[in-house]
Amino acid sequence: MARLVDRRMGVFLAALFVLTVALPVASSAAAGELVPAYLVSLVGKYLCYALLAVALDLGWGFCGILSLGHGAFFALGGYAMGMYLMRQIGPRGVYGDPVLPDFMVFLNWQELPWFWLGFDRFWFAALMVMAVPGLLAFVFGWFAFRSRVSGVYLSIITQAMTYALMLAFFRNEMGFGGNNGLTDFKDILGLDLTAASTRTGLFVASAVALAAGLLVARWITASRLGRVLVAIRDAEERARFLGYRVEHYKLFVFTVSAVMAGVAGALYVPQVGIINPGEFSPANSIEIVIWVALGGRGTLVGAALGAMLVALAKTLLTGWLPELWLFALGGLFVLVTLWLPRGVLGALEDGLAQLRPARTGAREEVRA
Amino acid sequence: MKIVLALPLRPFPAALLTALVLMLPALMLPSAGRAAGFEELVARLPEGSYSDRAEVIEAIARTGDPRAAEVLGALLEGSLHVRKADGRVVIIEKTDAGTVAFDALTGEALGAVAGRSTEKIKVNNRLRGMLRSAIGALSLMSPDRETRLMAAQSVFASGDPANIEALDAALSAESDREVATALAEARAVAILNTDAPVEEKRAAVAILRARGDAAAQAALAPHASDPAIGNEVTAALAEIERVRQMWGVAQNVWYGLSLGSVLMLAAIGLAITFGVMGVINMAHGELVMLGAYTTFAVQEAIRGAAPWLFDWSLLIAAPLAVLVAGGVGIAIERGIVRHLYGRPLETLLATWGVSLILQQAVRTIFGPNNREVGNPSWMSGSLEIGQMTVTWSRLWILIFALCVFAALLLVLRRSFFGLQMRAVTQNRPMAAEMGIDTGRIDALTFGLGAGIAGLAGVALSQIDNVSPNLGQSYIVDSFMVVVFGGAGNLWGAFAGAFGLGIVNKFLEPWTGAVLGKILVLVFIILFIQKRPRGLFALRGRAVEA
Amino acid sequence: MDRRSFLKTGAAASAMLAAPALVRAQGAGPIKVGVLHSLSGTMAISETTLKDVMLMLIEEQNRNGGLLGRELQPVVVDPASDWPLFAEKARELIEKDQVAAVFGCWTSVSRKSVLPVFKELNNLLFYPVQYEGEESERNVFYTGAAPNQQAIPAVDYLMSEDGGSVERWVLAGTDYVYPRTTNKILEAYLKSKGVAAEDIMINYTPFGHSDWQTIVSDIKAFGSAGKKTAVVSTINGDANVPFYKELANQGISAEDIPVVAFSVGEEELAGLDTSPLVGHLAAWNYFMSVDTPENADFIAKWHAFIGDESRVTNDPMEAHYIGFNMWVKAVEKAGTTDPDAVIDAIIGVSVPNLTGGCSTMMPNHHITKPVLVGEIQEDGQFDVVWETPGLVVGDAWSDYLPDSAKLIADWRAPMSCGNFNVELGRCGGGA
Amino acid sequence: MSGSLLYLSGVGKSFDGFRAIDNLSLVVFPGELRAVIGPNGAGKTTMMDIITGKTRPDEGEVFWKESVDLTRADEVETARLGIGRKFQKPSVIESLTVAENLELALKGPRGVAARLFGRRGETEAREIARLLALVRLEEARDAPAGSLSHGQKQWLEIGMLLAQDPELLLVDEPAAGMTDAETMRTAELLREIAGRHAVVVVEHDMEFVRALGCKVTVLHQGRVLAEGSLEHVSANPEVIEVYLGR
Numbered sequence A: 001m002a003r004l005v006d007r008r009m010g011v012f013l014a015a016l017f018v019l020t021v022a023l024p025v026a027s028s029a030a031a032g033e034l035v036p037a038y039l040v041s042l043v044g045k046y047l048c049y050a051l052l053a054v055a056l057d058l059g060w061g062f063c064g065i066l067s068l069g070h071g072a073f074f075a076l077g078g079y080a081m082g083m084y085l086m087r088q089i090g091p092r093g094v095y096g097d098p099v100l101p102d103f104m105v106f107l108n109w110q111e112l113p114w115f116w117l118g119f120d121r122f123w124f125a126a127l128m129v130m131a132v133p134g135l136l137a138f139v140f141g142w143f144a145f146r147s148r149v150s151g152v153y154l155s156i157i158t159q160a161m162t163y164a165l166m167l168a169f170f171r172n173e174m175g176f177g178g179n180n181g182l183t184d185f186k187d188i189l190g191l192d193l194t195a196a197s198t199r200t201g202l203f204v205a206s207a208v209a210l211a212a213g214l215l216v217a218r219w220i221t222a223s224r225l226g227r228v229l230v231a232i233r234d235a236e237e238r239a240r241f242l243g244y245r246v247e248h249y250k251l252f253v254f255t256v257s258a259v260m261a262g263v264a265g266a267l268y269v270p271q272v273g274i275i276n277p278g279e280f281s282p283a284n285s286i287e288i289v290i291w292v293a294l295g296g297r298g299t300l301v302g303a304a305l306g307a308m309l310v311a312l313a314k315t316l317l318t319g320w321l322p323e324l325w326l327f328a329l330g331g332l333f334v335l336v337t338l339w340l341p342r343g344v345l346g347a348l349e350d351g352l353a354q355l356r357p358a359r360t361g362a363r364e365e366v367r368a
Numbered sequence B: 001m002k003i004v005l006a007l008p009l010r011p012f013p014a015a016l017l018t019a020l021v022l023m024l025p026a027l028m029l030p031s032a033g034r035a036a037g038f039e040e041l042v043a044r045l046p047e048g049s050y051s052d053r054a055e056v057i058e059a060i061a062r063t064g065d066p067r068a069a070e071v072l073g074a075l076l077e078g079s080l081h082v083r084k085a086d087g088r089v090v091i092i093e094k095t096d097a098g099t100v101a102f103d104a105l106t107g108e109a110l111g112a113v114a115g116r117s118t119e120k121i122k123v124n125n126r127l128r129g130m131l132r133s134a135i136g137a138l139s140l141m142s143p144d145r146e147t148r149l150m151a152a153q154s155v156f157a158s159g160d161p162a163n164i165e166a167l168d169a170a171l172s173a174e175s176d177r178e179v180a181t182a183l184a185e186a187r188a189v190a191i192l193n194t195d196a197p198v199e200e201k202r203a204a205v206a207i208l209r210a211r212g213d214a215a216a217q218a219a220l221a222p223h224a225s226d227p228a229i230g231n232e233v234t235a236a237l238a239e240i241e242r243v244r245q246m247w248g249v250a251q252n253v254w255y256g257l258s259l260g261s262v263l264m265l266a267a268i269g270l271a272i273t274f275g276v277m278g279v280i281n282m283a284h285g286e287l288v289m290l291g292a293y294t295t296f297a298v299q300e301a302i303r304g305a306a307p308w309l310f311d312w313s314l315l316i317a318a319p320l321a322v323l324v325a326g327g328v329g330i331a332i333e334r335g336i337v338r339h340l341y342g343r344p345l346e347t348l349l350a351t352w353g354v355s356l357i358l359q360q361a362v363r364t365i366f367g368p369n370n371r372e373v374g375n376p377s378w379m380s381g382s383l384e385i386g387q388m389t390v391t392w393s394r395l396w397i398l399i400f401a402l403c404v405f406a407a408l409l410l411v412l413r414r415s416f417f418g419l420q421m422r423a424v425t426q427n428r429p430m431a432a433e434m435g436i437d438t439g440r441i442d443a444l445t446f447g448l449g450a451g452i453a454g455l456a457g458v459a460l461s462q463i464d465n466v467s468p469n470l471g472q473s474y475i476v477d478s479f480m481v482v483v484f485g486g487a488g489n490l491w492g493a494f495a496g497a498f499g500l501g502i503v504n505k506f507l508e509p510w511t512g513a514v515l516g517k518i519l520v521l522v523f524i525i526l527f528i529q530k531r532p533r534g535l536f537a538l539r540g541r542a543v544e545a
Numbered sequence C: 001m002d003r004r005s006f007l008k009t010g011a012a013a014s015a016m017l018a019a020p021a022l023v024r025a026q027g028a029g030p031i032k033v034g035v036l037h038s039l040s041g042t043m044a045i046s047e048t049t050l051k052d053v054m055l056m057l058i059e060e061q062n063r064n065g066g067l068l069g070r071e072l073q074p075v076v077v078d079p080a081s082d083w084p085l086f087a088e089k090a091r092e093l094i095e096k097d098q099v100a101a102v103f104g105c106w107t108s109v110s111r112k113s114v115l116p117v118f119k120e121l122n123n124l125l126f127y128p129v130q131y132e133g134e135e136s137e138r139n140v141f142y143t144g145a146a147p148n149q150q151a152i153p154a155v156d157y158l159m160s161e162d163g164g165s166v167e168r169w170v171l172a173g174t175d176y177v178y179p180r181t182t183n184k185i186l187e188a189y190l191k192s193k194g195v196a197a198e199d200i201m202i203n204y205t206p207f208g209h210s211d212w213q214t215i216v217s218d219i220k221a222f223g224s225a226g227k228k229t230a231v232v233s234t235i236n237g238d239a240n241v242p243f244y245k246e247l248a249n250q251g252i253s254a255e256d257i258p259v260v261a262f263s264v265g266e267e268e269l270a271g272l273d274t275s276p277l278v279g280h281l282a283a284w285n286y287f288m289s290v291d292t293p294e295n296a297d298f299i300a301k302w303h304a305f306i307g308d309e310s311r312v313t314n315d316p317m318e319a320h321y322i323g324f325n326m327w328v329k330a331v332e333k334a335g336t337t338d339p340d341a342v343i344d345a346i347i348g349v350s351v352p353n354l355t356g357g358c359s360t361m362m363p364n365h366h367i368t369k370p371v372l373v374g375e376i377q378e379d380g381q382f383d384v385v386w387e388t389p390g391l392v393v394g395d396a397w398s399d400y401l402p403d404s405a406k407l408i409a410d411w412r413a414p415m416s417c418g419n420f421n422v423e424l425g426r427c428g429g430g431a
Numbered sequence D: 001m002s003g004s005l006l007y008l009s010g011v012g013k014s015f016d017g018f019r020a021i022d023n024l025s026l027v028v029f030p031g032e033l034r035a036v037i038g039p040n041g042a043g044k045t046t047m048m049d050i051i052t053g054k055t056r057p058d059e060g061e062v063f064w065k066e067s068v069d070l071t072r073a074d075e076v077e078t079a080r081l082g083i084g085r086k087f088q089k090p091s092v093i094e095s096l097t098v099a100e101n102l103e104l105a106l107k108g109p110r111g112v113a114a115r116l117f118g119r120r121g122e123t124e125a126r127e128i129a130r131l132l133a134l135v136r137l138e139e140a141r142d143a144p145a146g147s148l149s150h151g152q153k154q155w156l157e158i159g160m161l162l163a164q165d166p167e168l169l170l171v172d173e174p175a176a177g178m179t180d181a182e183t184m185r186t187a188e189l190l191r192e193i194a195g196r197h198a199v200v201v202v203e204h205d206m207e208f209v210r211a212l213g214c215k216v217t218v219l220h221q222g223r224v225l226a227e228g229s230l231e232h233v234s235a236n237p238e239v240i241e242v243y244l245g246r
Helices: A007-027 A038-063 A072-091 A102-106 A122-146 A151-170 A196-222 A224-234 A236-241 A246-272 A282-295 A301-320 A321-337 A343-355 A360-367 B002-009 B014-028 B031-044 B050-063 B068-077 B126-136 B145-158 B161-173 B177-192 B198-211 B214-224 B232-275 B284-305 B308-337 B344-366 B394-414 B416-426 B429-431 B438-460 B472-485 B491-512 B512-530 C003-018 C044-063 C083-098 C108-121 C151-159 C179-191 C213-225 C237-249 C293-306 C315-334 C339-346 D044-051 D075-081 D098-105 D112-117 D122-134 D148-164 D180-193 D207-212 D230-235 D237-245
Strands: B078-081 B087-095 B097-101 B107-110 B119-120 B382-385 B388-391 C031-036 C073-079 C101-104 C126-127 C138-143 C168-174 C200-205 C231-235 C259-261 C281-284 C350-352 C359-360 C372-376 C382-386 C407-410 C417-421 D006-015 D018-027 D033-037 D057-066 D083-086 D168-172 D198-202 D214-220 D223-229
Touching: A007 A038, A007 A196, A007 A301, A007 A360, A007 C213, A038 A072, A038 A196, A038 A224, A038 A246, A038 A301, A038 C083, A072 A122, A072 A151, A072 A246, A072 A282, A102 C179, A122 A246, A122 B512, A151 A282, A151 B472, A196 A224, A196 A246, A196 A301, A196 D207, A224 A236, A224 A246, A224 D098, A224 D112, A236 A246, A236 D075, A246 C083, A246 D112, A282 A301, A282 A321, A301 A321, A301 A343, A301 C083, A321 B344, B002 D075, B014 D230, B031 B050, B050 B068, B050 B126, B068 B078, B068 B087, B068 B126, B126 B145, B126 B161, B145 B161, B145 B177, B145 B214, B161 B177, B177 B198, B177 B214, B177 D198, B198 B214, B198 B232, B214 C213, B232 B284, B232 B394, B232 B438, B232 B472, B232 B491, B232 C213, B284 B344, B284 B438, B284 B472, B284 C372, B308 B344, B308 C372, B344 C359, B382 B394, B388 B394, B388 C213, B394 B416, B394 B438, B394 B491, B394 C237, B416 B429, B429 B438, B472 B491, B472 B512, B472 C031, B491 B512, B491 C213, B512 C200, C031 C044, C031 C083, C044 C073, C044 C101, C044 C237, C044 C293, C073 C083, C083 C101, C083 C108, C101 C315, C108 C126, C108 C138, C108 C179, C126 C315, C138 C168, C138 C315, C151 C179, C151 C231, C151 C259, C151 C281, C151 C372, C168 C179, C168 C213, C168 D237, C179 C200, C179 C231, C179 C382, C200 C213, C213 C231, C213 C237, C237 C259, C281 C382, C293 C315, C315 C339, C315 C350, D006 D044, D018 D044, D018 D223, D033 D207, D044 D112, D044 D168, D075 D083, D083 D148, D098 D122, D122 D148, D148 D168, D148 D180, D180 D198, D180 D207, D207 D230, D214 D230, D214 D237, D223 D230, D223 D237, D230 D237
Parallel strands: C031 C073, C031 C101, C101 C126, C126 C138, C168 C200, C168 C231, C231 C259, C259 C281, D033 D198, D033 D214, D083 D168, D168 D198
Antiparallel strands: B078 B087, B078 B119, B087 B097, B097 B107, B382 B388, C281 C372, C350 C359, C372 C382, C407 C417, D006 D018, D006 D057, D214 D223
């Protein structure tokens, strides 16, 4: 039985901790704003992506479920949080309507749709952030896994799922603000969203959530259940003939992973200030897969790393050489799949492993 | 004088009334005076507002001057200009030498004109309608059958009672049955707009009821409340509506087929790469896009070099598109996919990367805007089958799609390449044993899929945007089709495409386009539960992912 | 994107890199101007041109001695048609690059996404696209048309005798906020003009809808009721080409059923063979065909800059032209680029537009514009067939929506409020 | 048939026209060792698929201990009933260690929660050690299964089968790709196992079958051609015809 926190995890968590402490301090007025304040929210956003990547890796890296629709769970979590934030605006909307969000007012809706009820309470929203994606994943998975839809077919229908949701949320009748989505948030838990302190709070929350996500994922994969998952990933038939109800295991992992994605989305929305159906677009979901592949499938930490690397590259390139951004991203996908089958982290550790005589690095790779 | 008598009795634009009153002196005088009136009127065309121009046009039509048709025609086509220098009204003609002007009245050649020295006499929709009806009335007697038919139709559209006697004259002279019917229908519409005796109107209603299409409906509808003939009209309308309902179903089926053909074109290439090779080619959409841009390039070249070739542009573009897309496809296979066999998910990622690169490449080369791809004459317009409109472009695309499908079946079933391909699909090592160069076959297969994507692009360029985003908008649908139909089976793709197309089109009227699409997706998801390998599942090792 | 402007962007970008990230106060040195338009992704199709226009305008301004004796320096970033990225990039422009003002955004959602950033960091956004209205923010200047500067006049024209005295209306749009709102407003307006409910058909389609067969034939059927029918199209960019192709192929001519569009300009037509579309209309505040010296000059400069005679100009480009000149004038007036000063100075600033008049920045941060209705010609240009006698003032809050009719916007002291509720007599909402 | 562990009667199955199994009947008693031989396409693998619930027969009955209808069970249920299967192609979980592979197979709770919270106990550790010794993989204990030789993988899989402690083992061509020594060793192993478990071995290799020295069933075109001792069946003219025929 592997330790819960192996070296790889330890290093990453330590680094994450340092970052979490250092960044807010450095950006604070006290430290004379060594780094621009906007970095806090920016990195906070990266952390949410990282958590999302970890969620996907849990399913894909350890159970072979390649979901091309994980963006959907992320977005649903985001919408749940967004609805809470909309309700928080209260009478401060441009029309000063005490209850209805602005977009409902000028499309003259008369009253709040039933599914918006309760979102004025944080605990309820927080619950929904996990329940909605979890439930969707459970129902979807229950159908799909029971009838043994797997591999590419599963991937394609997950894509169909997120695509359908995107179209649905674009419809204004749905009552989620259509293409404009939910925006113009004011505050969360009574704290002003634009305040530096709130930003820092959200940033730290994201970091904690990421750490927690990593540990949970690690705990699952390192447990005896983790071994069953690997068995399912590598030899599904075998696992069945050993008497394991493969669909139950897949369902479990898929649901957990969806809940994680939901949490990531919920933390993401207040930091970027908008949630819109674009988050459901199949392209986004595919990008998530890229993060994981880049970082190293089945390594959790690698997934988080990959997400942050790509996000960083996006931030930089779209600033420096806008026209080249897609070339770079596209090239990245190709190169990684061709020459880094085990991702950046894998390559890194192979490098280290060669330096050190002990094969532990490789061993854990194998186990993970 | 019939006109003048009829005048106050008709619901008639005030402008026209004044125009006619204004024309009275001219009408009194013999032909010379008319001619003068004509010239004076033409000279007045450039002046004033559109309403003023309307009056003048009506007046010109009234003169019945032989030159009227030509002048009004020029005005309609926007080739009637006024010379800024001396306000002379001229007809502009664009020749290879440059633009030359002719006097609108005398037809005297005035030589070449510089771009800004003349100004176009503008018309708007209302005037265009007016002009068509006027020209129609004037050309009802034209020797050319087509012209007469067109004329009759435009007179029908105008429903202007002023044309009645012109129509009567034409009818008495007309020999061709089709034209005669058209004339009769036009007359019927006009009659309804007069206060002709009830029997006459009843007859008119009957004629229109017999015609029984949207136009007839439009012509009848306003008279539903007419106390005299209201019942006949409502009955006729109901009848027409009933017939159109029936045709509506046929129309929907056609729309479904047409949509299906587009889906199939987009998906069939995928059915090969994904189905037969088990390779998920996310760049498929971009290969389609390449095909479309090839068409654009070809047309550009033709516009520049040999405009007379334009109608052939698609036929020229098709093989080129196959080469371009196929070539890129083979490059992708050799460069990337080859290294990833047996790792379908990695292939998915790599090809997605390729798709991004291709997109941005096109954006950098051709710019991000839509590009114009024209329809050749034989692909524009539509033909009416009963109450059903079948647009040529979509009809050809359907035919084209079926041909591609048939050709593909032939290649796979009959050709040696097809044989080798199936051999490799079924059992790679065995095929290798038998001395088949599996690598080459893979490359060719992939190239084939890509080439067909290119063909799809040629077709799609006729009905959709040609922009860097073209591919993206089809990739998801294509995958749905392949998965729904069952990978590895062309018939699957066939059934999948047309099935989804028709379902979609029958849903659309009920649910609206957006919800319809969503329902189709949900349906696919549920369907896959029942048949995890699609409609026509292929047994065997081929598609194990 | 052609090489020329590509190099420019490169230059701009590298310049931006060179600039240290932590410059605080705006001392001497160049004044930075942010350009926030998508250069990749689905919106690049429309926005890339606007980026080029901004580069052109800035280049020209520098040739004329810059601003306040300082050089203007464009900072181009690519929000890649990704809405959250818009917010991130806006923040980057303002905090990292310390730009004095930002010109950008196309879709409403991108504007909504950056809005909080501009409010929080108190900077200026010039938004050049026609939009649904229902907004007036202290930090945003809306140089595009509000519904009353496009939709309503167009409908008036169609109802007039010249327009064909239309009695029956199809409101077709892509299913997002701009069409929804515009159609709500139009519906209310039409009804106020005594149009019966059964004479109005409303239809929505998804983004990038490409199969228009059913809808076009529905329109055809709707139009065969004997009353003159017109289509008011708020269909979004990409879906237009297949829509018009279907119209043409099903033989719906402008004389039978004219289509007036609010999102179709010269750029969109560039992707089409317009000969079957002659007579269909568009309502804008600018057409490339407008025959004025300013316009001729602008087009000449544009062609020279982009190095391609075939490139067209369109309404949002003019909006940027107006917006940029207003900003320049306001900065000169205020003698500083400080946002607060500019916000105070810019109201009432009046600059020539390209249609021969002068546009003025109104207290509600919308501008005055003429409204032109044009008919499509064979050459892909529009012939202006009608225009408003005078300039129309952009109305932030529509009078045809019950809840927004109560609101007015005036950013001058003492009111300085974007949504003053005249019924309650107080500045409603949080803004 | 009374006391039977596995009972097939009149079973038939065809794949788009091709008759893979045709009126097949077979009875296996507890603790019995049985070899099934037959040319390619004789339906050996399909038979195993039917027994383990991977494939549903078109007709006929399949009973487990005279009571459980196996035609209604799926792989997981049959596995839990106590039917273990070893595939022709050794299928071990390559990225797990040998020990982990065995641990996966060990008899015990198969539920999600149990696996998630469960820990490896003393008895299990001992059991694993015993199995490692039995299949002679002690020194490979912590090596990833992927690094084993073909023969070792075969044994590991047999080990995993034993770990399940099933009442019936279905073993598909265990000797494939083994050295003679290994082959003999495997035969020996299977004979040891038999008695406590019923074992059905499918094999081509006549040497191996002889080494098993047990009752032999000859399948041909999905039917039982002959049954009895190896000597008896190999004397059967039909069998000779079939084997020489190919």
